[in-house]
Amino acid sequence: MAPELIVFLVLGAVAVGSALGMLMSRNAVYSAMFLIMNFATVAVFYLVLGAPFIAMVQVTVYAGAIMVLFLFVIMLLGAEHLERRTGLDWQKPIAVVLGLVLLVEAGYVLASGQASLPAIAIPEAGYGAPAQIGELLFSQYLLPFEVTSVLLLAAMIGAIVITRRDAPKRKKN
Amino acid sequence: MVPVEYYVGLSAILFTIGTLGVLTRRNAIIIFMSIELMLNSANLLFVAFARTFEALSGQIFVFFVMTVAAAEVAVGLALIVAVFRTKDTINIDEVSSLRG
Amino acid sequence: MLLSEATNPGGAFNLVPWIVFFPVIGLLVNLVAGKRMGEKFIGTVASLASGLAFAVSVALFFALQANHGHKEIFHLLDWINIGALNIGWDFRIDTLSVTMMLVVSGIGTLIHIYAAGYMHYDVRYKEDPASYVRFFIYLNLFIAMMMILVSGDNYLMLFVGWEGVGLCSFLLIGFWFNRSPDGTFGTGNSYAAKKAFIANRVGDFGFLMAIFTTFWVTHSLQFDEVFHHLDSGEVPAWAIWAIAMFMLLGVTGKSAQIPLYVWLPDAMAGPTPVSALIHAATMVTAGVYLITRSAPIFSAGEGVHNVVAWVGAGTALFAATIAVGQYDIKKVLAYSTVSQLGFMVAAVGMGAYAAGMFHLVTHAFFKALLFLGSGSVILAVERGHHPIGEDAHGDHHDEHHGHDDHGHAFDPQDMRNMGGLRKRIPWTFWTYIMGTLALAGVPIWAGFFSKDEILADALHFNIGIYIVLSIAAFFTAFYMGRQVWLVFFGEPRSHGAEAAKESPRTVLIPLVILAILSTLGGFMNFPEVHQFGHWLEYTLGHFYHPTEFNANVALGSTAFGLAALFISWLVYGQNPRQTAKEKDPLEKAFPGIFAGMNAKWWIDEIYEDLIIRPYQKLAAWLADVLDWRFWHDWFHERVIRDGFFGLTRFLAHPVDLGVIDGIANGLARVTQGGATALSIFQTGFVRNYALWVFVGVVSILGYLIFR
Structure with missing residues (x-):
């Protein structure tokens, strides 16, 4: 087996394993930890696929900032454990079966060769480097980029408004 | 290089796991994390195809997906906190006032 | 269009939209921030907005002189594009429009400055200091509208400005809408505003008819194209006459000529700067501008000159x-x-x-x-x-100490x-x-x-x-x-x-x-x-x-x-x-x-007797005889109701009970059954809904793959 394939299989196994770990853990903190691990492996995939910038963002923003936020909320709410049985347990087997069907469908598409994909080529030097991404981001995708900033602002304000306990009463003029 | 089909398969597996998380877990935060996993599998696919077709736009899209995800997490977690305040739980099954 | 383009050769013409933008920016700033910033800020912003419009007008003046008086047309936006009809948001820079721009913005700026001082007292005498900012918002809006009126390159744009200044005039005449012209509380001012608006509507109807007729006979509203058509001699004489006369009706409304002048004296109910700016210096001269702009139309019609x-x-x-x-x-x-x-x-x-x-x-x-x-x-x-200051309010008995004529307020x-x-x-x-x-x-x-x-x-x-x-x-x-x-x-x-x-x-x-x-x-x-x-x-x-x-x-x-x-x-x-x-x-x-x-030759009373009363009587007559007795009593009661009864009696028994009810009840039963069956799915659990979404995804994917 080619060394690349070995790397892929090992990393893929780790990714799937950590995802399953997230799914199965009883404790939400463990779930979060497994997810961070999963994100880290995916970041390595990004590196392999020639996307160093995205990999970096994945580690800093996703595995870093966002997951810290998750852990923070879990700790804040004391919501590590909560499993009270409800009347929806019949849903679990259905969901698993449907998931398997989805996988079979995807596998069939891949195996039958309906979607003929070209082989991955070796990219030119500098592909996916921050400089190249930046150039594209600030020329062709400038408007979406600016819109994104508005979106983030809106999200920030939204989060503040939603979590504010009571509107501080204004002084009457 | 590893064929792109492998990445597609891995992405499908991760996506399915994420879906199962949404459908089977009751903890709202874990459901949320599962959604992040699904987004991540889509991102992986984007990057893989960006490489296959040598179109850098795929990576730009990942960038945008990540920003949207960040915004979504901020608002979503705020919602969870707000729900916790009023219902004193984040068990998604106890938040069922959608029933008519 | 950008300010920096003005340095390019001939670039001053590109500044022309700013004669509208500056006042609009001024009014927006005052709208958003005015209430918090105090009177100095409000007055400065409004005056500055008008003053910058004046500066642009001056720049246009010099650019036009450097251009040897040749007109320029600046296309800002497409507006109406239907088939051959192509009306743009175009600014026309020629000697006539620049003259009007200079007058409007120049005098407008002076009056803004004046009003900053005058309204300080006026709002206090009317005991409503919060209105100060409202006044300057209206005033800036007026400048913007007037600029559109004088700079438009087609009759439609001119009409937009024409109506816009009419609106501002209405708003400003009725500025103290809860008072009467003598300063007491009442509806006098709003009545005056209404009068101005309605008299102007009559004129605007004329102007609109003129625009319609123009478009009908020349298929264009752009000034040069319309005049070119007139020159070509294809337009019949009666049409030119009709356009000119309808336009004259519009002019008598806006420029207060016989027979529609009656609104202008009453318009003095507005604050004095308004009287100066709108009802003396600028808006009321719009009619004169319109005739001058349409000189080819007025000169083409036989005898039109005499009438006007x-x-x-x-x-x-x-x-x-x-x-x-x-x-x-x-x-x-x-x-x-x-x-x-x-x-x-x-x-x-x-x-x-x-x-x-x-x-x-x-x-x-x-x-x-x-x-x-x-x-x-x-x-x-x-x-x-x-x-x-000596007397904030309350001590109004002072007003009765003998010097006034009518024994009311001074x-x-x-x-x-x-x-x-x-x-x-x-x-x-x-x-x-x-x-x-x-x-x-x-x-x-x-x-x-x-x-x-x-x-x-x-x-x-x-x-x-x-x-x-x-x-x-x-x-x-x-x-x-x-x-x-x-x-x-x-x-x-x-x-x-x-x-x-x-x-x-x-x-x-x-x-x-x-x-x-x-x-x-x-x-x-x-x-x-x-x-x-x-x-x-x-x-x-x-x-x-x-x-x-x-x-x-x-x-x-x-x-x-x-x-x-x-x-x-x-x-x-x-x-x-x-x-x-x-x-x-x-x-x-x-x-x-x-x-x-x-008594103003009793014209208001004559209008009241000759037009308004008969109109009201006609309306009352129409309401009573036509609407109530004919339409309601006879047509509704006899024709519709009785006819309807006859028809329904037939439909009710054989048709309705037998056929329709059977179908309706059947449908109801089916719906009820279906709803009961479907209500199982509405559990209220979000996860449950997500499951159904997932089922949908998997099935659609399956269909796409295996079909």
Whole structure:
């Protein structure tokens, strides 16, 4: 087996394993930890696929900032454990079966060769480097980029408004 | 290089796991994390195809997906906190006032 | 369009949208931040917005001069694009529009500055300081709309501005909508605003019909294309006539000519800066601008010139006589404005477009000056009568101490309550004198040159119009003399006049600038040189003809004007009235005529009797006979109801019970069953809903793959 394939299989196994770990853990903190691990492996995939910038963002923003936020909320709410049985347990087997069907469908598409994909080529030097991404981001995708900033602002304000306990009463003029 | 089909398969597996998380877990935060996993599998696919077709736009899209995800997490977690305040739980099954 | 483009060669033309953008920015800033920032900020922002528009106009002026007067058209946006119809948001920069821009923004800026001082007191006398910002928002909106009106390159854009200024006029006349013109609480002001709006609607209907007809016969609304069609001779004469007459109806509405002038005197209910800006200097001249802009239409129609000229001349004389009999300082000026607008309409009607535009400009100077001066007088008397600060509110018994005429509230606008003000408010007095001399047509002052040019043209055109206009000019000098003697000379006739206070500097500076303009403005179109006329010739082309200077006309009108001023001194200046209640000397001499002039020749009452009442009666009759008795009692009851009953009786038993009910009940049963079955799915659990979504995803994917 080619060394690349070995790397892929090992990393893929780790990714799937950590995802399953997230799914199965009883404790939400463990779930979060497994997810961070999963994100880290995916970041390595990004590196392999020639996307160093995205990999970096994945580690800093996703595995870093966002997951810290998750852990923070879990700790804040004391919501590590909560499993009270409800009347929806019949849903679990259905969901698993449907998931398997989805996988079979995807596998069939891949195996039958309906979607003929070209082989991955070796990219030119500098592909996916921050400089190249930046150039594209600030020329062709400038408007979406600016819109994104508005979106983030809106999200920030939204989060503040939603979590504010009571509107501080204004002084009457 | 590893064929792109492998990445597609891995992405499908991760996506399915994420879906199962949404459908089977009751903890709202874990459901949320599962959604992040699904987004991540889509991102992986984007990057893989960006490489296959040598179109850098795929990576730009990942960038945008990540920003949207960040915004979504901020608002979503705020919602969870707000729900916790009023219902004193984040068990998604106890938040069922959608029933008519 | 960007400011930086102005440095490019010919780039100043690209600045033209900013004449609209600046006022709009100003009003937005005031709208958002005005309430919090205080009066200084509001006044500065609004004045600055208008001032920047003026700066752009000046830049356009120089650019146009560098371009040798050739017009430029700046395309900002596509607006209406349907088939062959292609109407853009285009700005037209030619000598005519730039002249109007300069007048509107220049005088507008001065009036903004004035208003910043004036409204400070006005909002306090009306006990509503929060309205200060509202006033400047409206004022900036007005400037923006007026700029659209004068800079549009097609009739539709002109119409947008036309309606926009009408709206601003409505808003500003009714600015103190919870008061009456005499300052008490009531609906008088909103009634005046409504009157202005409705009278203008009648005119706007005319203008709209003119636009429709124009489009019908020429398939275009763009000025050059329309005029080109007219030149080609394809347009039938009746259509040109119809367009011109409909347009004239629009002009009589907006520019307050017979028969629609009645709204303008009532429009004085608005604050004085509004009277000066909208109802004297700019908006009401839009009609004159429209006729000048449409010169090819008005010159093409047979006999159109005569109609327009007689409407203008008639208005000029008629309104001048009414002005003689008024006691309200602003009403005199209002009728004077109607009269002077008559001069302009007569001039453009005669085809003397340059003379009309010239009078428009000089009139904008001195009438704005006179209105602002009258505002300063009113403010001085009001402050003398009712000093602010010493007496916040409540102590209104002061108002009843005997000097007023009617026993109601003290009216600071009534000239009978004034007198002797020249010593109390010297700055206002001297600037007012400048305006009076200009309006009376005394040589050297601006009004002399412009009015003289109109008279010289009239003599050439039709001796009848010349005579009518000359008499109107005589009355003009007379009522202005009367006003000055009554207001500034003699002894104070009320407590307010005795204690009058000179206005603050923001009020006086615009007065001084306008006084200078009123004095020297006439020299821009000096006889035989005609710089202004040649400037307009670039736009008017062969519709321009220089007016020959006629020494006899000039001497005659000068003699007339001076004689009128002298007579007014004999009547009012020699023996000034002593008390506020005395009868007017003219009333003693000619009681019948004066009563007519004082009552505005009962035109409002005649309109009430001839138009409004019959209209109401007709409406009542229609409501009773047509709607109720015929439509309701007969048609509804007999035809529809009884017919319906007959039909239903048939339908109810055999058709309905048998067939329809069977189907309906069946449907209901099916729906009920289906709903019961489906309600299983509505569990209220979000996860459950997600599961169904997932089922959908998997099935659709399956269908796509395995089909």
